[in-house]
Amino acid sequence: MPKVYNWQLGRDMDYPYPEKHPQWQFAFVFNINRCIACQTCTMACKSTWTFSKGQEYMWWNNVETKPYGGYPQGWDVKLLEMLDQAHQKAGRQAVWDPQQGGGEQQPYGVYEGMTVFEAARHAGKREEVAVGYEPSEDEWRFPNIHEDTATGSRDQKEKFNLESTTLPAHHTWFFYLQRICNHCTYPACLSACPRGAIYKRPEDGIVLIDQKRCRGYRKCVMQCPYKKPMFRASTRVSEKCIACYPRIEGGDPLTEGEPMETRCMAACVGKIRLQGLVRLESDGAWAEDRQNPLYFLIKVAKVALPLYPQFGTEPNGYYIPPRWAPRPYLRQMFGPGVDAAIEAYTFPSRELMAVLQLFRATQRIVFRYEIVEGEKVFERTANGQTWSMYNDTIIGFSKSGKEVARVSVEEPKFIRPDVHSNLI
Ligand code: SF4
Numbered sequence: 001m002p003k004v005y006n007w008q009l010g011r012d013m014d015y016p017y018p019e020k021h022p023q024w025q026f027a028f029v030f031n032i033n034r035c036i037a038c039q040t041c042t043m044a045c046k047s048t049w050t051f052s053k054g055q056e057y058m059w060w061n062n063v064e065t066k067p068y069g070g071y072p073q074g075w076d077v078k079l080l081e082m083l084d085q086a087h088q089k090a091g092r093q094a095v096w097d098p099q100q101g102g103g104e105q106q107p108y109g110v111y112e113g114m115t116v117f118e119a120a121r122h123a124g125k126r127e128e129v130a131v132g133y134e135p136s137e138d139e140w141r142f143p144n145i146h147e148d149t150a151t152g153s154r155d156q157k158e159k160f161n162l163e164s165t166t167l168p169a170h171h172t173w174f175f176y177l178q179r180i181c182n183h184c185t186y187p188a189c190l191s192a193c194p195r196g197a198i199y200k201r202p203e204d205g206i207v208l209i210d211q212k213r214c215r216g217y218r219k220c221v222m223q224c225p226y227k228k229p230m231f232r233a234s235t236r237v238s239e240k241c242i243a244c245y246p247r248i249e250g251g252d253p254l255t256e257g258e259p260m261e262t263r264c265m266a267a268c269v270g271k272i273r274l275q276g277l278v279r280l281e282s283d284g285a286w287a288e289d290r291q292n293p294l295y296f297l298i299k300v301a302k303v304a305l306p307l308y309p310q311f312g313t314e315p316n317g318y319y320i321p322p323r324w325a326p327r328p329y330l331r332q333m334f335g336p337g338v339d340a341a342i343e344a345y346t347f348p349s350r351e352l353m354a355v356l357q358l359f360r361a362t363q364r365i366v367f368r369y370e371i372v373e374g375e376k377v378f379e380r381t382a383n384g385q386t387w388s389m390y391n392d393t394i395i396g397f398s399k400s401g402k403e404v405a406r407v408s409v410e411e412p413k414f415i416r417p418d419v420h421s422n423l424i
C-alpha cells in the first residue's frame with residue numbers, strides 16, 4: 001500500500017492511493033465555546049439540499065450534544081472501540097508522543113497508534129480499506145438524541161452546587177459538537193468505493209459522490225469514520241455534503257463571482273463558524289499564507305484542532321475546544337494540542353483577538369486580513385497573568401482583493417438622541 005504524509009499525525013501512513021493534492025483545500029474552523037445549538041445551520045442545510053423524498057433522515061449538517069449524543073447514534077464511541085480492539089489484538093497502544101517532532105509539519109507530535117486504514121490492514125481485512133461499520137436504520141433516526149443531557153451531576157451531588165462551574169473543568173458538563181463532512185485530505189469514503197464514484201476536486205479539495213456512477217454499495221457509509229455519507233432509499237445511491245460548491249465557485253449572484261461560504265456557515269447565529277480555502281503545495285503541505293485567517297488560527301495560533309485526527313483521514317474541519325470539558329475527554333477527541341489551544345483561547349494574543357472578530361462578519365470567503373491597531377481599552381489579571389484588550393480593527397479581503405469585512409474588537413455603541421419621534 002502506498003505511503004502518504006499526514007501532518008496531523010506527524011508521520012507517513014498507509015493509504016490505498018498515492019499522494020495527489022488539490023491546489024486549494026476547503027477548510028473551516030468551528031468555535032465550540034460559542035455554539036447555542038439553535039440548529040439554524042442544520043435547517044439551512046436541510047432546506048437547501050435534503051428536503052426531498054428519501055432524504056427525511058438525512059442531515060448533512062448536524063449539531064450533537066456530547067458526551068451522549070451522536071448522529072448516527074454512538075458513531076464515535078463505536079469507532080473508538082473498534083480501533084481499541086484492533087490495537088489490543090496487535091499488542092499496540094493508540095498513543096501520541098508530543099515530545100517528538102514540532103514545527104509546521106508535526107505540530108502535535110507523532111501519533112504512534114494505528115489509523116483506520118492501518119488497523120484494517122493489520123486485521124487482514126482485505127475486502128475493507130478501513131475499519132468501520134454500517135449504522136442500522138434506527139441509529140439514523142435522531143440528529144440530536146440526548147440533547148442538553150449533562151454528565152457528572154448524579155454521581156457528584158455534594159460537588160454539584162459548589163464546583164460544577166469551576167474552571168479548568170466543570171464537574172457537570174456537556175457541549176455541542178457541530179458536524180459536516182470534513183472533505184478529508186485522505187478520504188476513507190473515496191478509497192472505500194469499489195466503483196470509483198467518489199472524487200476529490202483538484203481546484204478546491206471538495207469530496208463529491210458521482211450520482212451516476214454510484215450503485216449504492218454503501219462502502220463509503222461503512223468506512224467513513226465520521227459517518228457523513230448517507231444512503232438514500234428512494235434513489236438507491238449514497239449522498240453527502242457537497243460543501244455548497246456552487247457558492248464556493250462564486251455562482252451566487254449576491255457576491256458577483258466572489259467565492260462565498262456555505263449555507264451552514266453563513267446562517268450561523270452564534271457566530272461560531274469561519275470557512276475558507278487554504279493554498280496547498282504540491283506535496284500537500286499548507287503553503288505559508290500568514291494573513292489567511294484559517295492559516296493563522298490553525299498553523300500559527302494553534303487554537304483550532306482537527307476532530308479525531310487519530311482516524312487518519314486528515315480531516316479539514318478544525319475546532320476551538322470547549323474550555324469547561326474534562327481534558328482527557330478533549331484530548332481523545334482533538335489530540336494532544338488541546339491544552340495549548342485552550343490556553344491560547346483563554347488569554348488570546350492581540351492578533352488572535354482581532355482574527356476571532358472575522359467569524360460571521362461576511363458571507364464572502366476572506367482570503368487575507370490586515371489589522372489596524374487601536375487603543376488599549378481593558379486590562380485584567382487572572383491566574384497570575386495580565387491580559388490586555390486593544391480596540392484593533394480587522395479588515396478582510398476577498399479573493400480578488402476587495403474589502404469585504406471591517407470589524408473592531410470592541411463593539412461600537414450607538415446612543416439614541418433623547419427625542420421621541422413616535423408616541424404610539
Ligand atoms: S468526512 Fe467522511 S465523507 Fe467526508 S471526506 Fe472524510 S471520509 Fe469522506
Ligand code: SF4
Nearest residue numbers: 035038039041268270
Ligand atoms: S447555527 Fe451556529 S450556533 Fe446555531 S447550532 Fe449551528 S453552529 Fe451552533
